[in-house]
Amino acid sequence: MHAERLRRRSVVDTVAVATYESEPIRELRAQFERIAADAVYAVPMCTAHTHETIRDIPAALSYVAGDVRYCEPLGQSPAVTEAIEERGAALARPSDDVSLILVGFGSSSKPYHRQTVDYHAARLREQSEYGEVLTCYLLQNPTVECVRYNTTKTRSVAVPVFLARSEATERRIPDELELARGGIEYADPYGAHGRITDAVHAEVEKQRALARNDASPTASFEGRLTETHRPVATDGEGGQR
Incomplete structure (x- = not known):
């Protein structure tokens, strides 16, 4: 639902959804290797960082050939506050x-x-x-x-x-x-609430603005994660791209 809304807004050229069950590196590698784009904004669709968003997903993103801007989880967005308030008020x-x-x-x-x-x-x-x-x-x-x-x-x-x-x-x-x-x-989790789509949109625009201002992709916490985390041989997924 969020991806479809973002496509209708023409936020970026293409919007893809990548999901995994238990092993992000192994399950997402092939899909990430097929991405053909100069710039990629990767948004973790979760409330806050977890072990997987700090280690496994940044490592999986190393298989993307283009410039990756790894975004923050959606949790601390004012739009999410509004979604929570509306869920309760209902x-x-x-x-x-x-x-x-x-x-x-x-x-x-x-x-x-x-x-x-x-x-x-x-x-x-x-x-x-x-x-x-x-x-x-x-x-x-x-x-x-x-x-x-x-x-x-x-x-x-x-x-x-x-x-x-x-x-x-x-x-x-x-x-x-x-x-x-x-x-x-x-109440229900905020799920497909429209303000969550707004939160994704805002995070992409923030990263786009940082890129226009020549901010290094590693200037943020998330950027440093993609720079420092790589698949290793013991995972069975190591080696050069």
């Missing part, structure tokens, strides 16, 4: 007696998911009319299973800060929120 109109709960994945070793959820929570506390905005996580404190007891308002709506449906959004989070007890409405 189930519980923002008011002083409603709590908004943002549910993130979290990580015990990397800060990226927590930073993303905290970013949106801070913005929503400032710009929305919810009585309170709380955060919780599957893998760290404050936990999803405890957030019900931390709310102080009469009604609550929980929005998973996830791009797409998964086992976590469909089973784990509902179970830990104890939705069957009532009192908490549960």
Whole structure:
């Protein structure tokens, strides 16, 4: 859906979708080798950096022949804040007696998911009319299973800060929120929401502007990832392009 919208906008000459199941380097290599373009903007369609977006995907992008501009994940975009607010408002109109709960994945070793959820929570506390905005996580404190007891308002709506449906959004989070007890409405991930397309578009335009200003592709964190991560022989995928 996002790719089709971007094609209609003529953001770039072509828009391709690359998906993998478990091994980005092995599964994406052939597709990346077929890309024939001088400049390629690679946007990871996820909320925040993971082990795969930091190591495996940058290594897979080394098989692209053109100049690769590796973009940030979509999480910390103002457009995503709006998508989250709209998901919540569809189930519980923002008011002083409603709590908004943002549910993130979290990580015990990397800060990226927590930073993303905290970013949106801070913005929503400032710009929305919810009585309170709380955060919780599957893998760290404050936990999803405890957030019900931390709310102080009469009604609550929980929005998973996830791009797409998964086992976590469909089973784990509902179970830990104890939705069957009532009192908490549960929204869908933002998925195909139009503001997510806007976030992709904005990230590509940002990278395009940096390129026009002669900013080195390695000037950003993501650019350094594509410069330093390469497939190695022990992966069975090493060797020269």
